[in-house]
Amino acid sequence: MPNPGVQRTQRELGAAAAVLCVVLFGYYGAAVGAEDGPPGLTVPTVLPAFDRDAATCTGPPGLEKVLAFAQDNEREFMQGVRRGLAAAAEDRGLAFRVELAGNDATRMNQLIDALRDEKVGAVVASPVDPISLAPHLQKLIWSGALVGTIVPPPATLLLNAPQYLTGKVLGDAAADYIRTRLGGQAKVVLLTHDSLQFLAPRFVAMRDALRDIPGVTIVADISPTTVNKQGGLAMMRTILLAQPKVDVVLGADTVVLGALAALREAGAARPDQFLGGIDGEPEAVAEIKKGDSPYKASVSLASPVFGYAMGQFAADWLDGRSVPQAMDILPKALTLANIAQYEADVADPAAVFREAARRDAYLRMYGNICYDTRERYINFPWSSETK
């Protein structure tokens, strides 16, 4: 049975890999060729840091002061984006509307076209099918609207989730725990996600974080057959057969929750273990809040925070100001110590955005773009981690 968390991860972050495939195989190039408008930045480019004091330009003429969210589905992550966008729109006097695609790619494409026809000034999209949606988004960009996407291009404001950094945050948290609580000695299980190659940097980062601890032994570095809780449960059962004593388990929240169930089933779960996942799954957060659970951390992306920022920049765009070309949403390792603050931050993203230090802890911005320079929109799978 497909796991919602896995589906979410695949949709959020796998889109970038899919687009990369499109670019590599030339399909997307052919699509661009069918339209009449600038292709944007199609060659991987290193963007400078966002300049807040960049010169202003003219605002997009003839567009409505409306911010729309073309939402793929109503999962919690995207609902967070929606809340952030709505708060920003309210704060900046924009009308806000949500267009729900219900995981239907065709509907999503139609919604984008409709928004363009309605001369909506700013659209944030979470694509269902990035490949088919791309030409529709390009047309919207050419109309002068701000187009923000989560995560795949094309976009005038592209949101990126840095995969290596995400893995590094979790790896560093585990490494710190191993050093301080386990005496530098640990048997580690990495539950990878081999079916999505673009997620590989996460696990590279985890291995890098653990490599410097001599007492760490990675006893299993394996991908469950299905990346969900059931897959994690089955794989952990097998791993426990080969390695009865496990100290650390890292992976996506869903599979790690499955692994936790296997540990408990085998009587091998201990309060001093470190189980950590990625995605900020509610069940994982609930485990963390127990205090004595082996589950110690979950890396989360604060969707309301970046949603609010995208809403603010949409308003700036419509006011003729320069906005970032791309943003990294920085991962946060939720632990018992910081989870309350994190929840406060996502509950009031406006407060985070107003305070530079708190904002910078969540967001990193790159490049500058405005209505007059919109031909420089990003049209390649950009990542701040690209070397």
Add this chain to the structure above:
Amino acid sequence: MPISAHFVIRSTVGLLTLGFVALFGIVGMTSWLNERANLNFDDVIAARDIRSAAVELRDALRTAESSQRGYVFTGNEIYLAPYDAAKVQAQRQLAALKRLLPADPTTARVLGRLDIIATDKISEMDQTIQLKKDRRDADTLALFRSNRGKALMDEANLFLTSLVQSADERLISDVGEQRSNAAMLRWASILGGAVIVLVVAIVVVTVTRYTREIRHARDEVRDLNASLEERVKRRTAELDSARNRAEVLLAEVNHRVANSLTLVASLVKLQSKAVSEQAAKDALAETEGRIYAISLLHHRLYSSGDPRSVALDEYLSRLLDHIETSMHAEGHTASLRYEIAPLQLPTDAAINLGVVVSEWVTNAFKYAYPEHPGEVRVSLLAMPDGCAKLCVEDDGIGRPADAVAKGTGLGTRIVSAMAATMKGHIEYAGESGTSACMMFALPPVNA
């Protein structure tokens, strides 16, 4: 504080025992660690064999998989060349693992699962190769896309890596234990050596100190001996001097006593001349004789050089000669013959004996021969049993047993008193002449 010999012996024995214990400890630990090293070596070999089998099994599966994929991708059978050999190798190493791993339930489950995985993996590879050979590329691709081959290989890797890591841990543990044992042996040797060196050092210090003290004591004794000898010598000289002075003084005293007694005797004689009564004259004469006898002894004492004893032959001869002379001067005509054995008597006894001799000889001269000259014989002979016998004999008129004593009888009482003092036994005989004898014990001269 000085060290006693007892302490030296006890401490030396104790320290040597400690040294031997340390030595035996080192030897014992060496033997024990050697035995443990052998066990470790056996374990290392076993772990190495398991590791080798696991690695070779993994390599064989990878080789087979590489061969399978090369063939499936290209259709060129050249890629299948190592395939069968790799399968055989995989099965052989799996059998080796079953043989080498311990037969416990956990290992049995792992081996059982590994067996299934390896069998399934080989089966999956055989199946894809056969599909390719049958030109069923779509089915081949579908089988690939199921990811079953990858999942099986991943799981095989999981178990084989676990076995390799477990073997590595055993190897590391064994090597660590060997290092620990070596370090333990090194420290034990150092500690034991230090103990032995310490023991030797303490023994050396103790013996050296004891020797130094003995040498010091010997020097002190030698110095004391030298001092003592000097003191003895000086003391001896002082004693000699004191003795000489005492002897001189004693001789002087004896000389003065003798002279005084002679003077007394002369006074008695003068007194006798002054009195007219014959009995008084006789009594004074006897008294003079007795005094003379005593003075003569004192004369012998200061002239003999030994005041503690008197040589009777010299003393009695002189006394008898004097009595004879005196008696002849008084008109008595008897002659005197004597035989005195060279005996020694203590001074007191000699005085008593001299008084007895004086009494008896004087009486003999006076009363034995009233009519005609005769002989008075005096003998002093040593007798058996440490006794001596003094006899004064004459051939005169004799003396009946019931005869009344002539004179005052004082002489008889004196003789009896002297004999009693000497514990002597007196016998008189008077049938033909008179014989007076006294048996007395010869006391030790130094008594």
